[in-house]
Amino acid sequence: MQFTYHDLRTLSAGQVVSVSLLGNAANIKLMDIYNFNNYKNGKRHTYYGGYVTSSETRLKVPSTGRWYLTVDLGGRQGTVRSNVQVY
Template sequence: MTHSFAYTHYDLDMQRSGTVIEITLSAVANVRLMSHGNFDLFKNARQHKFLGGVAKQSPIRLKIPQSGHWHIVVDMEGHPGKAQSSIKIVPKGPEKPAQRFNAA
């Protein structure tokens, strides 16, 4: 079984604990930060755990809770219309440029 709603998926690959991800949205949307295992559950419309929720303002920032393989999903479930999104990793110091990701 899969979801009946469209979503945008960003594969963050391996990230360290404490890394901050900034998500920019064009409209109210659901933003879910999930581990690799929880993303597999999400893809199959199974119960899963995530950080985030309804983002009513933009940009929002989420912090990676533990080192590992992470994913972000932006979806409109329960909200009308469509939202454009982009994400970037917020650099820890001013010397590093932000790392950007494209939707998978």
């Protein structure tokens, strides 16, 4: 599966990750390093987020640690670009 990822580095609990999409709707997944590695290897993983159809989404960081955000089309046709900001 093709995906784009953003290494958000260490974030504190309560910070907000804002994701802007340009193009198709997409799956947005905020994951810790353990789940990100499982995702990359096609294994079961947990995440915050989901299938997003709006151009901007905000996700609250649940706990302090290293976080990754992925964007993928879930096998659907199309293209999507993403921009990520952390507040």
